[in-house]
Amino acid sequence: QQQVKQSPQSLIVQKGGISIINCAYENTAFDYFPWYQQFPGKGPALLIAIRPDVSEKKEGRFTISFNKSAKQFSLHIMDSQPGDSATYFCAASGSGGSYIPTFGRGTSLIVHP
């Protein structure tokens, strides 16, 4: 099964708060888990990615937490800013037959000033 399930569908946080978006996958052959950020009218842009050999990766205010046994990974945005307001997609790809990423359905994040 190639699905990647993403939640929540939408998220509203106050400036300075923590935004958390969760994803779960089924295919254990996935070995690359990127997060994409998409602003209205633009293409998805790679934000941060993780491979299953580590449980966490941090880049600035963005952190991916990865739980291999639970087949779950999440994006945490610390000190959320209005400029972070966008749609976030998780994805998963791997060497188990297909390198093509399977995308989650997306989370619309709104950060209120």
Add this chain to the structure above:
Amino acid sequence: EPEVTQTPSHQVTQMGQEVILRCVPISNHLYFYWYRQILGQKVEFLVSFYNNEISEKSEIFDDQFSVERPDGSNFTLKIRSTKLEDSAMYFCASSPGTQGNEQFFGPGTRLTVL
């Protein structure tokens, strides 16, 4: 910073007409992709292209779709006879050395089929 470019940004066409969407991938990239995103929905894979041939395609990529790399820089998606349900954003992406990983997306072409 190098980026993927796409033209046109918006294409309006009549049902049954042929459209060609154009992309210029990042110059040293080897893998090229087309995705589509119906308004408000997730990004869906259409086709990947490597070494001048299709390497993988989805169920969406049926006989009405074709891709071509007519020269060393352009990568095109042709929809032979457009349907209303083809209305979507179409994104081109490229990646440097490994399929699927670290893809760089273009800004998209919004296709509206009337």
